[in-house]
Amino acid sequence: xxxxxxxxxxxxxxxxxxxxxxxxxxxxxxLRLLMTYFLWRGVFNTNVSVFGYSQNxxxxxxxxxxxxxxxxxxxxSSDNIGGxxxxxxxxxxxxxxxxxxxxxxxxxxxxxxxNIIFASVELTLLWLVFxxxxxxxxxxxxxxxSCILAVFIFYFLNxxxxxxxxxxxxxxxxxxxxxxxxxxxxxxGIFPLDILPHWxxxxxxxxxxxxxxxxxxxxxxxxxxxxxxxxILFQSLLYCAIMYxxxxxxxxxxxxxxxxxxx
Amino acid sequence: MAVIEVKNxxxxxxxxxxxxxxxxxxxxxxxxxxxxxKAVDNVSFEIGEGELVGxxxxxxxxxxxxxxxxxxxxxxxxxxxxxLGYTPWDRKPAYQKQFSLVMGQKNQLWWDLPAIESFILNxxxxxxxxxxxKKTLDELVELLDVKDILKVQVRKLSLGQRMxxxxxxxxxxxxxxxxxxxxxIGLDVVMQKKMRDFIREYNKRFNATVILTSHYxxxxxxxxxxxxxxxxxxxxxxxxxxxIIKKYADHKLITVVFSKNNVExxxxxxxxxxxxxxxxxxxxxxxxASAPRVAARILEDFSVxxxxxxxxxxxxxxxxxxxxxxxA
Numbered sequence: 001x002x003x004x005x006x007x008x009x010x011x012x013x014x015x016x017x018x019x020x021x022x023x024x025x026x027x028x029x030x031l032r033l034l035m036t037y038f039l040w041r042g043v044f045n046t047n048v049s050v051f052g053y054s055q056n057x058x059x060x061x062x063x064x065x066x067x068x069x070x071x072x073x074x075x076x077s078s079d080n081i082g083g084x085x086x087x088x089x090x091x092x093x094x095x096x097x098x099x100x101x102x103x104x105x106x107x108x109x110x111x112x113x114x115n116i117i118f119a120s121v122e123l124t125l126l127w128l129v130f131x132x133x134x135x136x137x138x139x140x141x142x143x144x145x146s147c148i149l150a151v152f153i154f155y156f157l158n159x160x161x162x163x164x165x166x167x168x169x170x171x172x173x174x175x176x177x178x179x180x181x182x183x184x185x186x187x188x189g190i191f192p193l194d195i196l197p198h199w200x201x202x203x204x205x206x207x208x209x210x211x212x213x214x215x216x217x218x219x220x221x222x223x224x225x226x227x228x229x230x231x232i233l234f235q236s237l238l239y240c241a242i243m244y245x246x247x248x249x250x251x252x253x254x255x256x257x258x259x260x261x262x263x
Numbered sequence: 264m265a266v267i268e269v270k271n272x273x274x275x276x277x278x279x280x281x282x283x284x285x286x287x288x289x290x291x292x293x294x295x296x297x298x299x300x301k302a303v304d305n306v307s308f309e310i311g312e313g314e315l316v317g318x319x320x321x322x323x324x325x326x327x328x329x330x331x332x333x334x335x336x337x338x339x340x341x342x343x344x345x346x347l348g349y350t351p352w353d354r355k356p357a358y359q360k361q362f363s364l365v366m367g368q369k370n371q372l373w374w375d376l377p378a379i380e381s382f383i384l385n386x387x388x389x390x391x392x393x394x395x396x397k398k399t400l401d402e403l404v405e406l407l408d409v410k411d412i413l414k415v416q417v418r419k420l421s422l423g424q425r426m427x428x429x430x431x432x433x434x435x436x437x438x439x440x441x442x443x444x445x446x447x448i449g450l451d452v453v454m455q456k457k458m459r460d461f462i463r464e465y466n467k468r469f470n471a472t473v474i475l476t477s478h479y480x481x482x483x484x485x486x487x488x489x490x491x492x493x494x495x496x497x498x499x500x501x502x503x504x505x506x507i508i509k510k511y512a513d514h515k516l517i518t519v520v521f522s523k524n525n526v527e528x529x530x531x532x533x534x535x536x537x538x539x540x541x542x543x544x545x546x547x548x549x550x551x552a553s554a555p556r557v558a559a560r561i562l563e564d565f566s567v568x569x570x571x572x573x574x575x576x577x578x579x580x581x582x583x584x585x586x587x588x589x590x591a
Contacts, residue, residue, distance in 0.1 A: 006383065094336055
């Protein structure tokens with residue numbers, strides 16, 4: 001445990017080196033929030049309720065997307081995994097008594113913590129500027145639990161994608177890009193998923209994506225309650241396990257073909 | 264006692280072949296031709312505790328691949344390998360805590376932070392107790408003389424300074440086995456020498472087993488009592504460095520500087536194989552046994568300003584071994 005705390009501490013220091021990069025990354029997130037915020041504001045100028053969302057709910061959704069995305073789907077650190085496999089940097093970790101998967105998870109957590117701090121400040125400022133009426137949380141605890149599960153689901157999904165580099169060390173950029181697009185839309189980062197036709201929602205719960213952003217926020221807003229809430233939490237847990245084993249299998253197979261090139 | 268045991272080790276890679284040009288690229292998308300590269304082909308050796316062994320061979324000979332198998336990075340195609348009683352590719356922490364792999368070409372240090380941060384991280388990863396860490400670090404810092412640059416960002420260090428830091432990072436857990444892959448690559452002559460002195464000192468002081476690969480014969484000549492020569496994946500020599508000379512060098516070199524410019528090439532060719540002739544200087548290769556006799560004749564027949572009788576350079580012998588001259 002202590003070794004991962006040290007990884008966390010060293011990564012934390014390292015983050016402050018790339019200050020400009022970090023600031024630009026945060027600016028990008030704020031711009032995206034502003035875009036969707038004003039879009040929905042416009043829509044609600046002429047409507048009282050859209051797709052079953054009141055203005056409060058929708059604006060809360062937009063605000064929460066920034067928070068949940070920062071917590072769950074931002075992984076600036078572990079995005080390096082594909083490159084490290086391709087250029088043989090992975091060898092550095094394989095010879096040491098440290099888990100590669102645990103190592104990058106720790107580094108992700110470190111960057112998530114820094115990002116969450118900034119996201120909270122940003123959200124407070126934006127709230128003070130626009131003064132929107134926001135919905136108060138319905139199931140705060142369930143929201144937190146589903147967010148934590150989402151962090152794990154996303155991490156395992158992300159590294160499994162990166163591990164494809166074992167077979168195509170040239171690059172996995174194409175695949176990563178596809179996953180990013182899928183996550184942005186299918187996870188609910190751009191709009192709430194229940195504005196899509198009902199059958200899409202039913203189908204999507206059999207993919208890992210909605211568990212990342214949409215379900216946590218829907219739980220917060222009270223769109224998911226009672227037995228349905230328990231079922232979604234259980235399914236999240238199940239996905240956590242499935243994605244974990246999935247990533248593990250790819251990792252073990254990948255190591256068999258790993259050639260430690262370029263070293 | 265053998266610390267490292269390798270028997271009939273084979274490692275083949277599947278490599279896909281691409282025909283040149285765009286049409287070749289398109290073809291390779293659909294129909295890839297694979298062929299086997301025999302990086303290591305049936306190699307066996309044993310290394311005892313405290314030995315300092317040099318691996319030599321041309322690029323792509325299989326030296327690095329062998330080191331990678333020994334450090335558990337690669338699964339071999341076949342063969343038996345054991346180090347300190349462990350199978351390397353099981354990657355057991357108990358084994359990992361006892362060896363270190365240093366590659367001269369790349370680094371493990373955190374680029375944007377002072378090297379000391381990487382040392383601390385390694386200390387925790389290898390679970391080194393505080394007191395031992397402090398003692399080892401002090402010792403290494405003193406040996407390598409890097410006290411004043413510990414807190415400098417790694418990116419600001421020179422290559423030589425960085426290499427020293429790399430070594431400290433790799434040795435902070437006091438490994439019993441050290442795999443050094445081209446540790447002196449890219450370093451200047453002074454730094455190369457310092458690095459060599461350090462490796463020798465480390466080997467002696469801690470009775471550590473060291474395997475070293477290098478392109479620089481000086482590294483091997485100065486450090487290793489024993490060398491293993493690998494070429495095209497096969498082991499072609501394993502033994503003391505002097506034995507290579509005895510085994511392969513059946514001739515000696517006579518270098519003569521004449522005091523008069525009246526010597527003809529044809530005169531010299533009678534004596535032995537003329538390696539070079541740039542009047543007034545000539546280098547003649549002669550059979551080991553007849554060397555004293557030929558030297559005496561030269562002194563008798565010509566007016567000589569200087570004469571020198573020597574063993575051929577180890578580099579030359581090894582080059583000849585690699586270029587396929589059959590010695591068997």
